Amino acid sequence: MRRGGISNSLAWAGALALALFSLSAPGPRAAAAGTAFGFTPDTAQASWPGLARGSTFDRQWPPNSARLASRLDRPLPNNIPMQIPAPAPMPVLYRLLPQNDSVAVFIPAGRAAPVPNALPGHSEVLTLSFDDCGSADQIQAVVDSLAAVHRHGLFFITGQCRDHFPWLVDTLLAAGHQVCNHTYSHPDLRRLSAAAIRWEIGHGVMAGCPYFRPPFGAWDGPRGRIARIAAEYGLVPLLWDVDSRDWAGAPAASIATLARARGGVILLHLHGASTPEAIRLIG
Numbered sequence: 001m002r003r004g005g006i007s008n009s010l011a012w013a014g015a016l017a018l019a020l021f022s023l024s025a026p027g028p029r030a031a032a033a034g035t036a037f038g039f040t041p042d043t044a045q046a047s048w049p050g051l052a053r054g055s056t057f058d059r060q061w062p063p064n065s066a067r068l069a070s071r072l073d074r075p076l077p078n079n080i081p082m083q084i085p086a087p088a089p090m091p092v093l094y095r096l097l098p099q100n101d102s103v104a105v106f107i108p109a110g111r112a113a114p115v116p117n118a119l120p121g122h123s124e125v126l127t128l129s130f131d132d133c134g135s136a137d138q139i140q141a142v143v144d145s146l147a148a149v150h151r152h153g154l155f156f157i158t159g160q161c162r163d164h165f166p167w168l169v170d171t172l173l174a175a176g177h178q179v180c181n182h183t184y185s186h187p188d189l190r191r192l193s194a195a196a197i198r199w200e201i202g203h204g205v206m207a208g209c210p211y212f213r214p215p216f217g218a219w220d221g222p223r224g225r226i227a228r229i230a231a232e233y234g235l236v237p238l239l240w241d242v243d244s245r246d247w248a249g250a251p252a253a254s255i256a257t258l259a260r261a262r263g264g265v266i267l268l269h270l271h272g273a274s275t276p277e278a279i280r281l282i283g
């Protein structure tokens with residue numbers, strides 16, 4: 001009787017466990033060992049469906065016991081390696097991830113005329129850059145649009161933005177984007193002392209990107225103080241060829257038309273109302 005043999009083995013195993021427990025436990029506790037496990041051998045067998053005929057399990061589930069028993073009589077194919085498929089990459093929902101609301105984020109108010117402007121000329125290379133910060137939904141929309149058109153961007157987020165969304169830098173890097181320095185709190189660096197400029201750049205994002213973009217594009221030229229201090233951190237100033245004015249409400253269609261006509265580095269913002277649509281129109 002195969003099942004009987006298994007039942008006997010379980011009973012022996014139970015007895016052995018009780019004996020070991022009695023050996024390891026001190027006297028008074030060992031005296032209660034027969035009930036210390038909280039179950040009797042019969043109920044222990046009943047938790048193995050189909051193995052113990054006439055057990056509690058059989059009395060509770062008489063219609064199933066025979067079928068389960070015959071199933072367990074067959075050899076189990078447990079020598080076949082498991083085929084575990086690689087997990088599919090999960091899209092990150094930015095708004096579901098933790099945020100640090102104690103850090104205020106700089107987001108400029110749109111007051112300038114919402115007209116994109118550009119340097120003359122044309123470049124075959126089109127680089128989309130995104131400055132400052134935005135709400136989690138705005139950031140998600142920008143990243144989704146970039147993914148839809150298979151583009152990567154340069155993200156000049158402030159140190160405040162990084163601290164506000166502690167997951168942001170890693171998430172952008174994982175999506176293949178570059179995350180670059182835009183100072184910590186977005187001041188006009190021309191008005192600051194050298195020590196304050198150093199603090200602002202030093203507390204900005206350092207995520208492997210070689211570029212630094214001065215807030216408002218305000219600097220004192222390639223040989224000036226700001227560029228020299230940025231160079232201390234190994235950073236090169238990078239401005240833009242096309243100012244999309246997305247932060248001032250420029251329509252997506254005119255942003256896209258000018259960006260495609262001029263090319264080069266396009267200045268966009270994570271908080272721009274029409275930015276996600278403009279990305280999709282640029283294509």
Ligand SMILES: [Zn+2]
Pocket residue numbers: 131132182186215216
């Ligand atoms: Zn900015």
